[in-house]
Structure formats: structure tokens, C-alpha cells
Amino acid sequence: MTNNRRYLEVAVAGPLRRTFTYHFDSDTDLLYPGQRLLVPFGRSRKVGYYLADTKKPLKFETKSIIKVLDENSLFTDDLFKFTLWMADYYFANPADCLSAALPGRLKKQKSISYNWADSIEQVPDEMHGIFRASKKLNTADINWFKNRSGQTIVTAIEKGAVVESFAGADDPEGAMQIKFAVSQPERWNEFFGTRKFKPEPFENLKSKTELKGDGWSDHFVALAAREKLLIPVATQKSDDILSFIEAKEDVTSLTLTKEQSIVYEAIASIIEKGFGVHLLHGVTGSGKTLVYCHLVREALRLGKTALVLTPEISLSGATLAWFRGFFPGEVTILHSAMTERERLESWRGIRSGKYKVVVGPRSAVFAPLSNIGLIVVDEEHDSSYKQDDPAPRFHGRDCAIMRARLNDVPVLLGSASPSVESYQNARAGRFTLHNLTERPVGAKLPDVNVVDMRIDRIKGEYE
Numbered sequence: 438m439t440n441n442r443r444y445l446e447v448a449v450a451g452p453l454r455r456t457f458t459y460h461f462d463s464d465t466d467l468l469y470p471g472q473r474l475l476v477p478f479g480r481s482r483k484v485g486y487y488l489a490d491t492k493k494p495l496k497f498e499t500k501s502i503i504k505v506l507d508e509n510s511l512f513t514d515d516l517f518k519f520t521l522w523m524a525d526y527y528f529a530n531p532a533d534c535l536s537a538a539l540p541g542r543l544k545k546q547k548s549i550s551y552n553w554a555d556s557i558e559q560v561p562d563e564m565h566g567i568f569r570a571s572k573k574l575n576t577a578d579i580n581w582f583k584n585r586s587g588q589t590i591v592t593a594i595e596k597g598a599v600v601e602s603f604a605g606a607d608d609p610e611g612a613m614q615i616k617f618a619v620s621q622p623e624r625w626n627e628f629f630g631t632r633k634f635k636p637e638p639f640e641n642l643k644s645k646t647e648l649k650g651d652g653w654s655d656h657f658v659a660l661a662a663r664e665k666l667l668i669p670v671a672t673q674k675s676d677d678i679l680s681f682i683e684a685k686e687d688v689t690s691l692t693l694t695k696e697q698s699i700v701y702e703a704i705a706s707i708i709e710k711g712f713g714v715h716l717l718h719g720v721t722g723s724g725k726t727l728v729y730c731h732l733v734r735e736a737l738r739l740g741k742t743a744l745v746l747t748p749e750i751s752l753s754g755a756t757l758a759w760f761r762g763f764f765p766g767e768v769t770i771l772h773s774a775m776t777e778r779e780r781l782e783s784w785r786g787i788r789s790g791k792y793k794v795v796v797g798p799r800s801a802v803f804a805p806l807s808n809i810g811l812i813v814v815d816e817e818h819d820s821s822y823k824q825d826d827p828a829p830r831f832h833g834r835d836c837a838i839m840r841a842r843l844n845d846v847p848v849l850l851g852s853a854s855p856s857v858e859s860y861q862n863a864r865a866g867r868f869t870l871h872n873l874t875e876r877p878v879g880a881k882l883p884d885v886n887v888v889d890m891r892i893d894r895i896k897g898e899y900e
Contacts, residue, residue, distance in 0.1 A: 471512035538803035684761035719873030741810025748819035799833030
């Protein structure tokens with residue numbers, strides 16, 4: 438055993454809720470909480486996550502880590518603490534919680550490579566001696582950072598001097614997609630005339646998803662391609678991952694009503710004053726989304742970022758349209774139905790500070806935002822915030838509250854029909870209740886006494 442052997446507590450994905458001890462024969466390499474390691478695990482190799490240094494175990498021999506995959510951690514301090522809290526609170530494997538916060542491509546056994554920036558203007562003076570524009574950092578460059586106090590690759594990335602490169606993310610082939618063009622339209626009537634499905638020829642290129650939206654099946658796409666009626670064409674994927682939803686127009690000109698202004702001023706005034714849970718009760722059409730947008734604008738004005746959760750992916754689009762209208766170029770979406778490339782692109786934009794506002798369902802609670810100023814949970818009563826499968830199993834609303842607490846910022850829960858537990862917390866003074874009394878013509882406000890009766894009945898059954 439070498440004198441500089443360290444023992445590391447490492448989280449590895451699996452059915453057991455426990456961590457494992459490995460050794461690392463170096464006392465000079467800096468390791469950061471959440472950093473990915475390649476470790477032996479049984480007869481296989483797995484990606485593990487460094488949690489902390491630990492003591493030498495007394496009852497068994499340890500295995501050595503195979504490789505440090507990254508030169509820095511992919512987790513902000515608050516996100517790392519949040520995932521460990523989730524593992525403890527929901528009795529989950531810490532590795533499952535940490536993995537849930539990363540795009541799929543970063544869950545594989547691939548190292549991150551590091552390149553110098555394209556321009557020397559971005560490089561601090563002390564790095565000019567080793568700077569080589571656009572070149573990959575070599576071992577000497579990495580050791581230069583390790584041997585200088587305060588000059589880590591992490592700080593170089595934050596200053597824009599070094600750029601991270603993820604395996605496959607910038608692969609030209611990965612940026613391509615197949616679309617279909619019509620060929621020999623004069624044969625369409627002959628070919629489709631005896632079939633139930635009779636599509637019309639089209640002019641522009643269409644992807645398979647777009648064709649399915651027009652009624653095509655996989656069978657007919659393959660059949661038409663085989664008969665040369667459709668020709669596959671490789672095209673460049675759009676860089677705009679939000680192209681599926683248009684920004685809502687003229688939303689910035691909308692002014693708050695008296696009731697909306699009261700709620701806005703009450704919450705905006707305490708964005709910098711610390712953690713607090715606020716429950717916003719307003720019927721459909723009362724303008725909760727407009728209040729959210731104005732509050733997020735205040736957070737951004739203060740130099741902070743914002744997280745907005747919606748109950749389902751399908752509902753994220755309408756909310757996203759509002760926020761794109763208010764904050765063009767500063768909003769992105771994050772959800773599990775995105776492709777690996779789209780999720781990585783969005784994740785990188787959030788982490789680099791390009792996007793200040795993140796909208797999405799429960800999985801967006803893992804967004805790698807820095808300097809969070811406000812968290813919003815729309816339709817907080819919705820059961821879709823509960824994740825039952827796969828692991829980790831958690832409640833998005835409750836996790837949003839804890840992330841707000843870890844960042845010491847307010848969290849706003851909005852609903853037309855608040856959940857019983859949130860309403861009871863408001864009654865007990867743990868949450869601050871706000872009401873939007875204005876409603877559309879013909880709409881009827883829910884009878885608060887009915888909610889009170891439900892709570893009292895439930896309490897009575899268990900007393």
C-alpha cells in the first residue's frame with residue numbers, strides 16, 4: 438500500500454441503498470462532490486459518484502478506482518446536497534438520485550474532454566503561457582491547474598477559458614436527422630388507389646414524426662420508401678429545441694390587475710429575504726401565469742435564475758409559450774421525453790448560464806441552475822408530480838420546496854384547487870396563503886368551507 442492512499446465513499450447504482458468504499462492512490466488529485474468515477478463492481482465496471490473521503494475499512498480489502506472520468510463535478514453545491522437529501526428522505530440509492538440529475542449521455546462510461554477557448558481574450562493573464570486556442574488540454578495543462586492553488590479547471594470553465602466537450606454531443610452524425618421527400622407523384626394514384634390509406638403528395642420535407650401526424654404508419658412509410666415514392670434525405674437538426682412551441686405575443690404589455698398586483702408585490706418584496714412557502718389560490722383564468730411571469734422577471738432583474746414546474750409534459754407547452762414571450766432567448770425546457778441530444782443541449786445551456794429560466798415537469802427539479810432566486814410549482818395539487826417508476830420515487834412539489842429551502846429562496850405553489858395538505862399547512866401558518874379573487878364571468882369560486890370540512894373529517898377519522 439502506498440503512503441498516499443485515500444479511501445473514498447462512492448455511490449453506485451443498484452438495488453441496495455448503500456455506498457461502497459474504494460481506494461485511490463493519490464493525495465494530490467482534487468476530487469469534488471458528485472464527481473464521476475469508473476469503478477470495478479463485481480465482474481463489471483460501473484459509473485460511480487464520489488461522495489466524500491472516508492476511513493480505511495477494518496473488515497475487508499478495498500478495490501482501486503479505475504479512472505476519474507471528469508476533472509470537475511457536474512453538480513452545483515446545492516444540487517448535490519439536494520440529491521443526497523432526496524436519497525435520505527425517500528430511502529433511495531444516492532446514485533439513482535445523482536443519475537436522475539444528468540442527461541443520458543453522461544450516465545455512460547465516457548470521459549469529458551477539455552479544450553481551450555477559441556479566443557485568447559477569454560483567458561486570464563496567468564494562463565497565457567500555456568494557452569493554445571481551440572486545442573485539447575493535455576496532461577501537462579491539467580497538472581498545471583492541479584499544482585496551482587485557486588486555479589482549477591472549474592474556475593477556468595466558469596471564466597470561459599476552458600470548454601467542456603461531451604462524447605457524441607458534437608458528433609456531426611448525431612446532429613443529422615432523416616426526412617422524406619416525395620418522388621414520382623404521378624405514381625401515387627396507381628400505388629395508393631387500391632388501398633384504404635390514400636395520402637396526398639406533399640412539397641416540403643417531412644420527418645417520420647410529421648408523417649405519422651398526417652396518418653402515416655411505419656408500414657406505409659417503409660413501403661413507400663421501398664417503392665421509391667418517398668426518398669429519405671439526411672438533414673441538419675434544428676438547433677432550436679423550443680421550435681415546437683411559439684412564443685406568446687404581446688404578453689409583456691399585459692398589466693396586472695389590482696388583485697394580481699397585491700400578490701406580486703407581496704412575494705416580489707421578499708425574493709431576497711430567504712426561504713418561505715407561498716400558496717396562490719386562484720381559479721382558472723384568474724391570471725396566475727401572468728403573476729408567475731412578473732415574479733420571474735423580478736428574480737432575473739436581481740441577477741438570479743428561476744425554476745417553473747408544471748404537472749405534465751403536455752401542459753409545459755402553454756406555460757412555456759408565456760415565458761418565451763416574456764424572456765426571449767433566456768428560457769428552456771427540460772423533461773424526460775426529450776432525445777438524449779436535446780436534453781444534453783438544454784442541460785449544457787442551463788449549466789453555462791445561457792438559460793436563466795427553466796420550465797418543465799417534475800424531472801426539471803434537477804435543473805443545474807446556479808443562483809436560484811425563485812421556484813414556482815403550477816397546479817401543485819396534481820398527482821402527476823408523484824413519480825412511481827423508475828427510481829428514484831419522489832414527489833416533485835415536495836422536492837421543489839426542499840430545493841428552495843436549500844437555496845434559501847421563496848417557492849410559490851399555485852392552484853385553482855389546492856391540495857388538502859397544502860391548504861392545511863396554510864391554515865396552520867406554515868405556508869402563506871394568497872388569493873386571486875378576480876374570475877371570469879360565470880365562474881364560481883370553490884367554497885373554502887368545503888375544504889375545511891374535508892380536513893376536519895379526515896382529522897376526525899384518525900383521532
